[in-house]
Amino acid sequence: MDISLRTTEFFVEDQSWLGSRDGTDVTQGMTLHLPSFNANIHYPKGYIPSGIVVARITSGPGAGMHGPYAGSTSESQTVTVTGGPTGGTFTLTFNGETTGAIAFNATADAVKAALAALPSVNASDLAVSGGPGPNTPYVVAFRGQFAGQNVAQMTASGASLTGGTTPSVTVTTTTAGGSAAASGLDVPDGFLLTSKAVKTANIGAPLHWRGVIRVSRLPAASGFDDNARRALGAKFRFED
Template identity: 45%
Template sequence: MNDFQPYSYTDSVTADRPWLASLVGVQDTNTITLDLSKFVAGTHYTVSANPMLQGRNVMRSGIPLGKVTASGLYAPYAGPTSEIQTVTVTGTPTGGTYTLTFSGQTTAGIPYNATAAQVKTALEALSNINAGDVLVSGGPHPGTAIVVAFAGQYLGDDQAQMTASAAGLTGGTTPAVTVTTTTAGGGAAPADGTDILAGFLVSEISFNPGSTKAAGALLWHGEIFAEQCPVPFDPTDVGATAPGVNIHYR
């Protein structure tokens, strides 16, 4: 079953849309068709267990969108890439600590067997990293690398690579810590049209698993709270907007 169908939408309230800043609700919308293959479960939509929806997926409202040039369908806006760096401990240390330095600030000692949560805590204790500025996964050390993704004030920006000191590590065979840049931040987005911001998905929509398209409404003129969007979105990183887009940010 395909969910493609004409879609019209009118609204005068902001209920369940915390990203919508306008006091009079939605202002101007266009009917659009989404390319569902471009959206990611858990990030853009949830797989509903609600029996009333009979297993239908629910796309979140407020998702920034771009228009795929080749197909004319809409997909998630692909703005500048956020920086991702990987921290690897080698030499099988059995004790001690290491440190990371970011933009001139050095962490307190991080345990040789640190978890992702411990690395996140150490980085967020720096004066130039606020809570939410880094998303940390992987680990624990020393057997598994830890991945640091920059978000918050550093979302979509290129960052100088962190440096590490293994001077406090003990045991093992010549223990060391290396940092590599897995993905450089601020790089050009895919040149398929989605690098241009077209607007935002007005309301939640439900669709059947396996469907390739679904209709929705695009907010292309209005005012939003960028920090309330359901996916990370930094308006200062928007490189281009489609003609006629008039989105305001607070």
């Protein structure tokens, strides 16, 4: 009989990010594809923390398993009024919809209001900084339903601008939206509910797919971003 002393280490995982226990008893099973995780980022303490956003791998190594959601960048575009106009108006077109007339020296709030008035856009879908024109460009940041997406570049018309030297309006993409990740890692699927020490190539784990999430309590490097908030909004209620 072996009566030598043996020790086992236990720890209580931090699940303060759970806003309620709803959904914890109906989790879906999944397998984590360990090679998709970065040791320094995702499990520096030897285990993958509960609360990380995961995505289902759709092709290539690990297909059918889950890896860490890779995150997506939200797009921003710059609108510049050139030629030194002293009067008149311009318009912006997004997804085939054209704004009403925007004054040549409009404030950022006025540009946002013109875009938010489009049928397919809500005020929460964008933020506008910069201006007033024509000396300072406007930067339109897409969020809300457009968060993390590579949206169509707006077009502009300065045909109604007056004064100056050949006034016009240009639109450039400042930051392209979307994700460089492939194989499904750009599509968040839910949250890892519990963690296990990293010892084997792949680890069985429960996928938390509904409930209330306290965003401020999510672990470091959870991967949660505006796109995850939008994509998972039908499954979860988020509390900041």
